[in-house]
Amino acid sequence: MATAELVLGLLHGGPAHGYDVKRGHDAWFPDSKPLAFGQVYSTLARLERDELVEIVDRGSEGGPERTVYALTAKGRQHLAEWLAEPIQPALGAVDELVRKVVATIRTGEDATAFLARQRSSHLRRIRELKASDRGEDPSGRLARDYMALHLDADLRWLDTALDRITAQKESTR
Numbered sequence: 001m002a003t004a005e006l007v008l009g010l011l012h013g014g015p016a017h018g019y020d021v022k023r024g025h026d027a028w029f030p031d032s033k034p035l036a037f038g039q040v041y042s043t044l045a046r047l048e049r050d051e052l053v054e055i056v057d058r059g060s061e062g063g064p065e066r067t068v069y070a071l072t073a074k075g076r077q078h079l080a081e082w083l084a085e086p087i088q089p090a091l092g093a094v095d096e097l098v099r100k101v102v103a104t105i106r107t108g109e110d111a112t113a114f115l116a117r118q119r120s121s122h123l124r125r126i127r128e129l130k131a132s133d134r135g136e137d138p139s140g141r142l143a144r145d146y147m148a149l150h151l152d153a154d155l156r157w158l159d160t161a162l163d164r165i166t167a168q169k170e171s172t173r
Contacts, residue, residue, distance in 0.1 A: 003035070007043050008052060008071060008079040015056050015070035018044060029143055031129060044069055052078050097154060101161055115162045122151045122158070 010016065010024040018040045025035040044067075047053040052075035057068035071079070097118065104111045129148045 002082065003039060003043050004047055004052075005079060005082040007040070007047060008075050008082075011053060011069060011071045011075070012079060015068045017066040017068050019066070021069075028139065030140060031132065031144055031147060047075065051075075097157075105165065111165050112162060115158050115165070119155060119158050122155050126151050126155075 006025060006028075007021055010021050010028075016024070018037065021044070022035050022037055022040045025040075044053060048055065048069070051072055053069045054072050055067055056070045059066060059068075101111065101114065101118075104114045126148050129144045129151075132144065
């Protein structure tokens, strides 16, 4: 994940402190893993070191000290370049689902039972994503659509895997 660039994007709207950055990320991607505070602050420190953000204020306002960060001109340029560059498809990448199915087959475990459990899990998650319409802005809905469509593609792959495993079992009888 391009955490640094996402932080730059979150600061695009104006100066913010680390808590605001974390809260903004979690609002942008409500169904994803929340961004850890440690990751926010280490990313902000690297961005400051690289002169992509600068500290514009430090204050406590009766609570803990909060450092406020803002994009620099260099940071705005970096963000613009990142946003303009298309993502390269992950050719040859094998995610945990594929690894687990292959391991299940290779170890002689019941792959069809595993595939059925995984299929149920995917269907449950798709239903959750489709049911969680929070009346948010279109970008939040797009993130949910992306996740649901990826899960749907996984379901098609799971069905293909089940067909191949079943065909293999029948051909060895």
